[in-house]
Amino acid sequence: MFKRVSGTKDILPDQINLWQEIEKISRNIFSLFNYQEIRPPLIEEASLFNRSLGETTEIVQKQMFLVKNNQETYALRPEGTVSIVRAYLENNLDKTSPFVKLYYIGPMFRLERPQKGRFRQFHHIGCEVIGSDDPLVDAENISLADKLLKCFKIEGYKILINSLGCLEDKKSLTQILHHSLKDKLDKLCDECRVRYSRNVLRILDCKNESCLKITGSLGLAEKHLCPDCQKHYDAVLKGLDTLKINYEKEPHLVRGLDYYTRTVFEIKHKDLDSQQDALGAGGRYDNLVGELGGPKTGAIGFALGLERLLLFTGLKPAKANNKLIYVITLGEEARKVGLNILSLLRREGLAADTDFESKSLKGALRKANDFQAKFVVLVGDDELREQSVTLKDMSLSSQKKVKIEDLVREVSVC
Numbered sequence: 356m357f358k359r360v361s362g363t364k365d366i367l368p369d370q371i372n373l374w375q376e377i378e379k380i381s382r383n384i385f386s387l388f389n390y391q392e393i394r395p396p397l398i399e400e401a402s403l404f405n406r407s408l409g410e411t412t413e414i415v416q417k418q419m420f421l422v423k424n425n426q427e428t429y430a431l432r433p434e435g436t437v438s439i440v441r442a443y444l445e446n447n448l449d450k451t452s453p454f455v456k457l458y459y460i461g462p463m464f465r466l467e468r469p470q471k472g473r474f475r476q477f478h479h480i481g482c483e484v485i486g487s488d489d490p491l492v493d494a495e496n497i498s499l500a501d502k503l504l505k506c507f508k509i510e511g512y513k514i515l516i517n518s519l520g521c522l523e524d525k526k527s528l529t530q531i532l533h534h535s536l537k538d539k540l541d542k543l544c545d546e547c548r549v550r551y552s553r554n555v556l557r558i559l560d561c562k563n564e565s566c567l568k569i570t571g572s573l574g575l576a577e578k579h580l581c582p583d584c585q586k587h588y589d590a591v592l593k594g595l596d597t598l599k600i601n602y603e604k605e606p607h608l609v610r611g612l613d614y615y616t617r618t619v620f621e622i623k624h625k626d627l628d629s630q631q632d633a634l635g636a637g638g639r640y641d642n643l644v645g646e647l648g649g650p651k652t653g654a655i656g657f658a659l660g661l662e663r664l665l666l667f668t669g670l671k672p673a674k675a676n677n678k679l680i681y682v683i684t685l686g687e688e689a690r691k692v693g694l695n696i697l698s699l700l701r702r703e704g705l706a707a708d709t710d711f712e713s714k715s716l717k718g719a720l721r722k723a724n725d726f727q728a729k730f731v732v733l734v735g736d737d738e739l740r741e742q743s744v745t746l747k748d749m750s751l752s753s754q755k756k757v758k759i760e761d762l763v764r765e766v767s768v769c
């Protein structure tokens with residue numbers, strides 16, 4: 356027997372209602388905020404990610420699903436932001452509609468060690484606003500993440516926020532860290548000792564206990580920000596206050612991808628352990644559009660991990676097809692009539708199905724119950740003779756004879 360690849364999941368029919376509910380709510384909320392959907396491909400040239408996420412990032416170093424084809428190397432997308440910036444530029448949106456609010460829902464792929472809440476194929480509900488560095492865009496974007504979580508009925512989360520500043524400020528932060536970690540190297544984990552020389556910011560992202568202890572004691576706080584970036588950060592926080600969004604400033608928050616500048620944020624849940632890190636995260640990437648060959652323009656976005664949302668949502672899955680009309684036929688002749696009744700109902704836009712397995716009446720009724728059918732339409736010898744059907748209302752447990760020509764009206768009225 357074949358098994359699914361480790362770290363992937365089959366989303367079965369009894370789970371799909373909740374997925375669809377979350378997707379439906381997301382689409383509604385995104386359109387309330389005037390975002391439009393975009394669907395880039397799931398594969399891109401690997402070098403697009405190598406360059407944009409950063410050669411030293413964990414994703415590029417260890418987690419890319421690569422497909423080699425002659426001279427080309429493709430990657431299953433590990434995240435959406437970079438593809439969307441590529442699509443924005445390739446389709447000339449920077450010229451035709453330079454300010455865009457886009458959202459996406461779909462699978463991402465990372466070759467990680469699977470565990471609870473951490474998969475190799477997982478799903479993002481994400482969005483990107485490209486074309487502005489206005490701090491109120493940041494505040495609105497973060498408030499959108501908050502709104503989504505509230506609509507998913509998730510409690511117990513908090514929004515952590517920080518500003519990395521511009522590229523120059525990131526360099527200052529790098530210097531501060533080099534200086535303050537210089538004589539603590541022996542207490543850092545092996546990976547962080549390598550990070551110290553390759554990309555010291557990443558040490559702040561390390562989940563190792565002893566590294567957390569050391570970085571926690573550094574007392575970092577916006578010292579690296581230039582006046583412009585400090586002003587931007589203050590305006591973002593003010594915007595969040597105006598929108599009454601709860602947040603906590605977290606000066607150690609750096610995020611694991613190189614493209615971020617200025618605002619970064621993460622949504623933590625009290626019951627997610629440090630290995631699973633967050634329900635979602637995002638931030639500004641004001642240099643990425645320029646780095647990929649476009650104009651210099653600001654951008655911000657976030658992505659929520661759908662599988663992690665499912666761990667905490669208070670939404671109850673909607674009933675399956677609770678308007679279903681289930682047609683049960685007894686005998687060969689009744690079967691033919693039943694098929695015509697199915698066509699008639701479906702032509703009228705009414706969901707209908709029948710018991711193709713030709714079970715006993717009892718078995719077929721049980722099946723109707725399993726489907727939570729609203730009506731059962733029964734066709735037997737009596738009904739054939741009278742050109743009628745027996746219509747059972749499953750919620751009222753009542754039944755009556757109905758002429759076939761009146762059936763649509765009867766089931767539509769209820």
Ligand code: HAM
Nearest residue numbers: 434436473474477633634635636637638656657658660
């Ligand atoms: P990220 O932090 O890498 O950011 O991923 C966002 C969220 O995806 C995480 O907070 C987590 O909930 C979920 N996630 C990540 N990896 C896994 C996994 N292996 N299994 C299950 N869930 C996972 C980004 O990807 C950025 N593109 C977000 C962004 C958009 N920044 C700006 N715009």
